[in-house]
Amino acid sequence: xxxxxxxxxxxxxxxxxxxxxxxxxxxxxxxxxxxxxxxxxxxxxxxxxxxxxxxxxxxxxxxxxxxxxxxxxxxxxxxxxxxxxxxxxxxxxxxxxxxxxxxxxxxxxxxxxxxxxxxxxxxxxxxxxxxxxxxxxxxxxxxxxxxxxxxxxxxxxxxxxxxxxxxxxxxxxxxxxxxxxxxxxxxxxxxxxxxxxxxxxxxxxxxxxxxxxxxxxxxxxxxxxxxxxxxxxxxxxxxxxxxxxxxxxx
Numbered sequence: 001x002x003x004x005x006x007x008x009x010x011x012x013x014x015x016x017x018x019x020x021x022x023x024x025x026x027x028x029x030x031x032x033x034x035x036x037x038x039x040x041x042x043x044x045x046x047x048x049x050x051x052x053x054x055x056x057x058x059x060x061x062x063x064x065x066x067x068x069x070x071x072x073x074x075x076x077x078x079x080x081x082x083x084x085x086x087x088x089x090x091x092x093x094x095x096x097x098x099x100x101x102x103x104x105x106x107x108x109x110x111x112x113x114x115x116x117x118x119x120x121x122x123x124x125x126x127x128x129x130x131x132x133x134x135x136x137x138x139x140x141x142x143x144x145x146x147x148x149x150x151x152x153x154x155x156x157x158x159x160x161x162x163x164x165x166x167x168x169x170x171x172x173x174x175x176x177x178x179x180x181x182x183x184x185x186x187x188x189x190x191x192x193x194x195x196x197x198x199x200x201x202x203x204x205x206x207x208x209x210x211x212x213x214x215x216x217x218x219x220x221x222x223x224x225x226x227x228x229x230x231x232x233x234x235x236x237x238x239x240x241x242x243x244x245x246x247x248x249x250x
Contacts (some may be wrong), residue, residue, distance in 0.1 A: 006116060006117055013121050014016065014238075015076035020099040024144065030114050030121070036038070048061075057184060060244075074154060076176065076178060077176040077178045077179075077187065078178075080096075080101070080189060081097075081101060083178055085178070086179065086183075087143060087179070087183070087207070088101075088183060091183050091184055091185045094111070094179065094183060094185050094187075095111040098111055098187055099111070102189070102249060105150060106191065106194045106199065107121075107189060107191050107199070108171075108190045108192060108193055108203045108206055109187070109188060109189055109190065110187070110188040110206060110210070110248075111185060111186075111188075112175075112180075112185075112186040112187070112210075113184065113185070113186065114177075114180035114184040114185060116179075116185055116214055117175060117177055117186030117187070118180070118186075119178075119214060120175070120210075120213055120214055121149055123213050123214075123220070124147055124149050124152070124213065124224070125147070126227075127148075127223050127224055127226075127227040127228070128146055128147040128148065128224075128227070129145070129146050129147075129226065129227055130144075130145055130204075130209075130212060130213075130223050130226055130227075131143065131144050131145070131157055131226065131235070131238075132145075132208045132212065132238060132242075133238065133239055133242050134201060134204065134205055134208070135204070136201060137183070140239070140242070141157060141158075142154055142156070142157040142158070142161040143155070143170075143178075143205060144156065144157040144167075145205075145209060148198070149175070150174055150176070150177070151172065151173065151174050151175075152173040152174075152175075152209065153169045153171070153172055153173075154169065154170050154171035154172075154173070154205055154209075155167040155168060155169050155170050156170065168193070169193065170193050170196055170197045170202070171190050171191070171192050171193070171197065171202045172190060172191050172204065173188055173189070173190040173204070173209075174188070174189050174190070176188070176189070177188070177190050188206070190202065190206060222234075222237070
């Protein structure tokens, strides 16, 4: 059935909001690039080391923005929820409230233990890009993701190759660390272009990102290879790993 005028307007508003957030991320990337050009040191060099994921797990919570890391964009977590009320709750209840907030919204979420969010931040800053296959419509579509902490943009690899930094985001994730120091809880909120990706597919994609950035050393090593030695990256191996995962429900 054709969309009503209200549905069309709501779709355009969602798309415009995603594009606005993507522009903010691009601006952050440009500022970061200028800082690097002017001689400031980047946080990525701190985690180069031997290249194994295990070398980072015992480092505690130090690192750029790791302990406080409250900058989830211009407005932060307070743009979504009442932080002061959340501070009165237990970590378990915070997770429940966060998931309840996302029910019936064109968005997905995650509750991440504080130390895991700290590790994700460190790795995302050091190795911000990756690709992975997403099962869709009986086949597979290759997705491209890029961190600009605390944000992570997800789009199709085909669109990224065609439009580069102007590729339209399918998912825009934001990570929040405001409650990490006090409650040991990190939060993730992701807006989804539901005209082109279902929330189930978006959740599968978010799980893939956590799998490769926070999973086994063999998964993390693929992210490092993709960023540091692209010629050695084995995409066929990535496809083989997909066979052991559950595809999103249709």
